[in-house]
Amino acid sequence: MVPGTPALRVHDVHKVYPEGDGKSEHRVLEGVSFDVAQGECVALLGRSGSGKSTLLNLLAGIDRPDQGSVEVMGQPLRRLGEPALTLLRRRQIGFIYQFFNLIPTLSVTENLALPLELNGTTLRRGLPRIHALLEQLGLERRAEAFPDQLSGGEQQRVAIGRALIHEPALVLADEPTGNLDVETGEQILELLSALFAGRRQTLILVTHSLTVSAIADRVLTLEHGRLVAADRSLAW
Numbered sequence: 001m002v003p004g005t006p007a008l009r010v011h012d013v014h015k016v017y018p019e020g021d022g023k024s025e026h027r028v029l030e031g032v033s034f035d036v037a038q039g040e041c042v043a044l045l046g047r048s049g050s051g052k053s054t055l056l057n058l059l060a061g062i063d064r065p066d067q068g069s070v071e072v073m074g075q076p077l078r079r080l081g082e083p084a085l086t087l088l089r090r091r092q093i094g095f096i097y098q099f100f101n102l103i104p105t106l107s108v109t110e111n112l113a114l115p116l117e118l119n120g121t122t123l124r125r126g127l128p129r130i131h132a133l134l135e136q137l138g139l140e141r142r143a144e145a146f147p148d149q150l151s152g153g154e155q156q157r158v159a160i161g162r163a164l165i166h167e168p169a170l171v172l173a174d175e176p177t178g179n180l181d182v183e184t185g186e187q188i189l190e191l192l193s194a195l196f197a198g199r200r201q202t203l204i205l206v207t208h209s210l211t212v213s214a215i216a217d218r219v220l221t222l223e224h225g226r227l228v229a230a231d232r233s234l235a236w
């Protein structure tokens with residue numbers, strides 16, 4: 001990879017969904033372009049229905065744009081078939097979801113081991129790395145607990161660990177504090193800021209909250225299918 005390659009390059013992306021009546025269409029994204037440098041934290045801000053999750057799915061190669069291109073770490077996603085996209089997601093991307101999405105039958109340690117195992121590292125070999133990360137997450141005493149024995153904030157901390165354990169270049173977080181009370185949400189934001197501060201990893205933070213977007217280096221606001229000037233977001 002050429003030094004200085006952006007973590008993400010999004011060029012003129014369009015996405016259209018058919019309406020329920022089968023006759024008309026809903027133009028959700030209409031020419032979205034932006035670059036994100038490696039190590040940058042960018043918030044993608046927009047009201048409900050503005051197309052944030054749609055865009056996130058395009059960035060992860062879970063869905064494809066109708067027009068335009070997405071490059072992750074210099075790789076144009078349109079050139080990759082499903083097996084290559086799966087590998088890219090497994091190695092290069094970490095996901096943090098609003099509802100945590102932990103595996104309920106696995107312990108905290110086993111949940112954290114999953115991305116390592118998918119990339120060919122056994123739980124045993126991954127244990128030192130898992131323990132170090134659990135300490136950073138303040139979860140060292142909860143290593144053997146199961147998700148239903150944890151608070152929402154603790155579950156989200158495990159989910160953050162799962163997104164980071166395999167050291168992906170890009171982390172995509174979809175409303176990471178959306179299911180938490182205000183105070184716990186603030187703690188999670190502080191933790192995310194601290195964890196990313198010393199890394200070269202890139203964070204894309206999808207949110208409809210100005211408070212959440214405040215931890216980002218840069219805010220991109222999505223409105224009516226396009227990115228608009230950042231200060232317009234203050235109107236809602």
Ligand SMILES: Nc1ncnc2c1ncn2[C@@H]1O[C@H](COP(=O)(O)OP(=O)(O)OP(=O)(O)O)[C@@H](O)[C@H]1O
Binds near residue numbers: 028046050051052
């Ligand atoms: N698979 C789909 N088929 C048809 N329409 C869809 C599909 N996915 C999303 N939409 C529509 O596209 C628009 C954008 O949805 P999206 O989930 O991307 O918005 P969002 O900004 O993430 O919203 P929220 O903040 O509520 O999660 C919405 O009007 C939604 O109904």
